[in-house]
Structure formats: C-alpha cells, structure tokens
Amino acid sequence: MSTRPVNFPARSPVFPGMTTTSLFRFRYAAAAIAVLSLAACGGQPETSAAPPATAPEAPASATSAAPDTSSPEGKAEADSIKFENLMADCMKAAGFTYIPHPMQYTRPATNLAGQDPALVPYDQLKTYRAKYGFGVYARDVYPNDPNVAIPGANNPNPNNAIRDALDPAQRQAYDLARDNGSQGDLSYEQAKKGVAKEPGGCVDKVNKQVGPAEPAKTSDAAAEAAAQQASQAFQTDPQVLQAAQNYGTCLRNLGYTVPNTKPGFIEHTLEQVVSGQHENAAPGGAAQALTQEIKMALDDLDCGKDYEVKAKPFVQKLLSVGQG
DSSP states (O other): OSSSSOOOGGGGSSSTTTTOOOOHHHHHHTHHHHHHHHHHHHHHOOOSSSSSSSOOOOOHHHHOOOTTTTTTTHHHHHHHHHHHHHHHHHHHHHHHOOOOOOOOOOOOOTTOTTOOOGSSSSSHHHHHHHHHTTTTHHHSSSTOTTTTOTOOOOOOOOOHHHHHOOOOOHHHHHHHHHHTSSSSOOOOHHHTTTOOOOHHHHHHHHHHHHSSOOOHHHHOOHHHHHHHHHHHHHOOOHHHHHHHHHHHHHHHHOOOOOOOOOOOTTGEEEEEHHHHHTTOOOSSSSHHHHHHHHHHHHHHHTTTHHHHHHHHHHHHHHHHTTTO
C-alpha cells in the first residue's frame, strides 16, 4: 500500500488518519463530527433548540444545487446535506429550530492546499505558494478564502448561538431531542475518548434513515496486488530515488532538516514541519508565520522540481489503482 499521502483534503481535519467514509461513521456514532470540529476550536457541541427572537439564515450550502456525486467527495457532501436537512425536520417536529450546516468536501480548482505537488503544474503551484505557502497559516490570515479552506472541515455552526440562548432546562430538553444527551457539554478531549453514551434522539433516527456511510467492502485480491505493485514501483524506481536524494540534499543545503528522503515522504517534509508548528503555536503572529511558511514552501518547490516530474507518472498510477 502506498505511503504517499495523495489529496490530503479527503482526510478528516479533526483526525488526520481518518478517511472520508470512516469519518462519516464516526460522526454519526459520536453524534455528528461537527461537534468535535467545533469543540476543538473552543465551541459548544453541535446542537440547536428553541430559537431566539431572530434565528440566523440557513447557509447557502444547505439549499444550493446538489453536488456532483460522481466523486467520493461529492457523495460525501450529498450525504451530509441529506443528513442535516433531515435533522432540521426532526428537530422541528420536536419543537426546536435547527439550521442545516452540511460539511463541504468539494473545493474550487484554485484551492491547492494539500494537493500532491506532482499533480499541479509548476508555475501554477508557484503562484499559489507565493501567497498561501502550503495553506497552513493562510487559513488564519485569510479565514474566508476558499483557496485555503479544508474540504471536510465544518462551517461555523449557526446552531451554537441558538442553543446558547436557552436556559439550562431548555438546553437539556434540546440535547435530549437532538441526540439523547449523548454529547451535551462534553469537551473535545472527552468526546474523543468516547466518554459519551451512544446517541439517540434525532441523530440516531436520521442516521437510520440515511443508511450506512458506505457499502460493505469486499476483498479484491487483484486490486490489492495492483496497488502494492504500483507503490513498490514508485518507491524503487532508480530515477525517482536519485531525484529524491537530490531533493533532500538541496533542502539540507538551505538549512532544513530532512530525516527521510524516501519517495512519498520527502515531498511532505517541510509541510509537516509547518503543520506541527501551527498546532503548537500561541495565538497571534499568524501573518509573520505565514511569511516564513511562504519562504519554506517556495524553497521546497524549487528543490523538488525535478523530483516531482519524475514522480508524476507513478502518482497518477497510484491514483488509478485507488491509492491516494
């Protein structure tokens, strides 16, 4: 199996190792993934209740044209739209206001954050990185820019304000209606550890209506063999290996630490450094950090230029056999 992370945005922003489909399973089982996404940012769990005097308008994503379901991302988005609209109906029947806020997995072609660099033309990627770097700190500096938004990340939850306006008794009634109180006011860390009980209420009801997030998988020995063969070819090709070594040498000569020059790893070295710094960064200073990130991203692009050319056919092959 390939270790090269292709098309990073298909992964969950809360749990990076979780695929789109498994993310949906977790979302429903833990009373909606948006709860965790928002709680991670210090927000309240995803809920809604009897509305305040004026309720926020539904976001366009809840009522816009259906996404193209020919791609896994489009299918996931359509599933989320269906789930959220059914939640709104269920909560309304229980006497509460709930504004659908589906997750968005598709993105504009100009959003190159996390794209495998081998699949993006050099000049196009250079222009992008000159403004956004790898697209990490740019999300802080340009919070509303669709060119850096992470597909799979939940939009700001309009139901938080509705729920927060309730008195304690109303809030409890709302929580019971939404998910039988399985999330309530749990912290992000508590929810991650599975402290909450199994969801009930509208979450459970709608989950049964929507059905499983994906069909049961069947073992395909031929497909697995093709994937392993493609991965091995990529990571053992002499020209790719030499280009990867040159890539690493170039980065080291610029003062960067490169622990691994293995194809599929070398091209993500500096991006992962920036992501780690961002996770541990204190509030503020994003603009200055973005300036440094842009320099790193452009250095990485130039050092890896030859490598990406050599890697491209192998990456395309990996995608064609379902790896990525």
